[in-house]
Amino acid sequence: MERIIFYILSIIIVVFAGLSVVNRNIMRSIIYLLFVLLAFAGLYFMMEFNFLGAVQMTVYAGGIIVLYINSIMLVERINSPLDVAKLWRRILAGVISVAGAIMALFAIWSYDFTEVGDESSITIQDVGKSVLNYGEHGYILPFEVISMLLLAAMVGAIVIAKTKKRNAN
Amino acid sequence: MIRLSIFTQIHEWLYSLMPASSAHILELVLIAAAYLGIFAILGLLLVWLERRVAGFFQLRLGPNRVGPIGLFQTIADALKLVSKELTGTVKADHFLYGAAPYFIITTALMAMALIPFSQEIHAFDINIGVFFIASVSSVGVVGIFLAGWASNNKYSLIGGMRTGIQMISYELSIGMVIVTMTTLAGTLQISELIEMQRNGWFIIQGHFPAILAFMIFMIAGTAESNRVPFDLVEAESELGAGFHTEYSGMNFAYFFLAEFVNLFIISSIAVVLFFGGWLAPFGITDGLHIPFIGLFWFGLKVTAIIFIFMWFRWTFPRFRIDQLLTLEWKYLLPINMVNIVVMALMVWLGLIIKF
Numbered sequence: 001m002e003r004i005i006f007y008i009l010s011i012i013i014v015v016f017a018g019l020s021v022v023n024r025n026i027m028r029s030i031i032y033l034l035f036v037l038l039a040f041a042g043l044y045f046m047m048e049f050n051f052l053g054a055v056q057m058t059v060y061a062g063g064i065i066v067l068y069i070n071s072i073m074l075v076e077r078i079n080s081p082l083d084v085a086k087l088w089r090r091i092l093a094g095v096i097s098v099a100g101a102i103m104a105l106f107a108i109w110s111y112d113f114t115e116v117g118d119e120s121s122i123t124i125q126d127v128g129k130s131v132l133n134y135g136e137h138g139y140i141l142p143f144e145v146i147s148m149l150l151l152a153a154m155v156g157a158i159v160i161a162k163t164k165k166r167n168a169n
Numbered sequence: 170m171i172r173l174s175i176f177t178q179i180h181e182w183l184y185s186l187m188p189a190s191s192a193h194i195l196e197l198v199l200i201a202a203a204y205l206g207i208f209a210i211l212g213l214l215l216v217w218l219e220r221r222v223a224g225f226f227q228l229r230l231g232p233n234r235v236g237p238i239g240l241f242q243t244i245a246d247a248l249k250l251v252s253k254e255l256t257g258t259v260k261a262d263h264f265l266y267g268a269a270p271y272f273i274i275t276t277a278l279m280a281m282a283l284i285p286f287s288q289e290i291h292a293f294d295i296n297i298g299v300f301f302i303a304s305v306s307s308v309g310v311v312g313i314f315l316a317g318w319a320s321n322n323k324y325s326l327i328g329g330m331r332t333g334i335q336m337i338s339y340e341l342s343i344g345m346v347i348v349t350m351t352t353l354a355g356t357l358q359i360s361e362l363i364e365m366q367r368n369g370w371f372i373i374q375g376h377f378p379a380i381l382a383f384m385i386f387m388i389a390g391t392a393e394s395n396r397v398p399f400d401l402v403e404a405e406s407e408l409g410a411g412f413h414t415e416y417s418g419m420n421f422a423y424f425f426l427a428e429f430v431n432l433f434i435i436s437s438i439a440v441v442l443f444f445g446g447w448l449a450p451f452g453i454t455d456g457l458h459i460p461f462i463g464l465f466w467f468g469l470k471v472t473a474i475i476f477i478f479m480w481f482r483w484t485f486p487r488f489r490i491d492q493l494l495t496l497e498w499k500y501l502l503p504i505n506m507v508n509i510v511v512m513a514l515m516v517w518l519g520l521i522i523k524f
Contacts, residue, residue: 027319057305125355
């Protein structure tokens with residue numbers, strides 16, 4: 001049963017990842033990407049990484065994809081298909097992709113995977129404790145606080161750079 | 170976990186009938202079918218309730234001809250919608266146009282699985298419970314964006330963009346209210362959340378910050394389910410019908426049903442987070458062995474919350490989009506952030522009310 005679900009999810013990931021690259025309609029590419037991300041969330045749920053799966057759905061499917069859709073709506077000509085690149089560019093891109101794929105496959109095959117047994121699922125309490133952990137693999141909370149600071153800096157930059165409204169009389 | 174005898178009987182009967190693996194799959198299919206049924210019935214009932222409540226607030230009767238007190242009116246409407254022709258625009262992106270309703274339906278159904286109708290009727294008790302509902306419903310926004318964009322209609326596009334922005338903004342408030350209540354509870358699992366409220370509901374245990382969180386939740390929930398006074402999505406006077414202008418027949422009905430089921434889900438989260446889920450008030454029916462008593466209390470509480478949402482709908486005038494965003498980002502968000510800190514202090518200093 002689990003094996004079947006795993007293969008279904010894997011096929012979804014591979015097929016829609018390919019489609020999202022080759023499709024010339026940018027909106028559809030994004031939706032195919034959404035399917036890929038949701039299938040990844042499904043894989044996490046299958047491995048009982050519930051929190052990670054839910055974060056995947058919230059951040060990637062709910063956040064990033066919506067951000068993409070919003071930013072694409074600001075782009076011109078979203079209704080017409082994208083231009084096809086020149087031939088030598090396509091060849092170059094193909095060569096680089098194949099090289100990357102070979103490298104990744106080589107890394108995967110040379111790595112010695114150890115089988116993990118049925119671990120009990122990670123609870124939200126574990127996640128909370130590791131966020132506040134100051135030992136090894138710790139210091140997540142300060143890291144997140146720094147990202148909040150960066151966000152504040154970005155908002156500040158936008159506010160400063162924004163042109164003032166002209167007072168139309 | 171104590172199971173109702175009828176469900177245990179069905180479970181055992183299935184397993185005695187066939188090998189374990191196929192019985193398991195059949196059970197999953199049966200549960201899915203049952204939830205689809207609940208989905209449809211809930212949607213129809215809530216539409217009927219909405220119209221009756223509207224009648225009540227406007228000093229008229231509402232639907233009262235088809236069946237007893239008009240109960241079958243919405244079924245007749247649904248039959249009419251099924252028999253209607255599906256129309257669409259020629260220049261629309263047909264794949265996305267067709268897919269959009271299913272995004273919304275699927276996310277609503279996935280969130281439904283988490284709803285604890287009673288101690289026994291609870292399909293999926295995952296350990297991240299409430300967070301899972303929030304994360305699933307954040308995917309539903311994509312469906313509305315798609316419906317707005319793929320219709321190839323300016324009104325739809327504007328409606329879709331408005332909803333998208335509104336739902337993203339107010340999701341934040343709902344998430345923060347969940348964090349506030351989780352600070353009090355110390356768990357996200359729905360069955361544990363309810364069990365902890367056996368000695369006083371969270372709205373009493375958490376007193377001041379919990380009441381504030383409940384008020385914010387009601388506002389954000391109204392916005393999240395796109396209801397008046399936040400129904401800019403389908404502001405009839407401005408946008409036709411918003412993102413579903415171009416949809417007809419059953420595709421339109423999907424949006425319509427999903428909207429009401431989302432209302433039910435929001436109300437259920439409110440009941441779970443603040444009013445003790447399927448627990449009886451003051452434990453008055455705890456000793457008695459009445460079947461489906463949990464379902465009764467849960468239904469009663471959810472109906473009360475839904476009634477308040479409907480009350481809002483027929484009381485307040487619509488907001489403007491800038492007012493809506495100002496309310497969220499300049500008022501609710503800072504209040505929420507302070508509220509989380511206050512709640513954390515209360516829990517830390519032991520100032521919560523415990524019986």
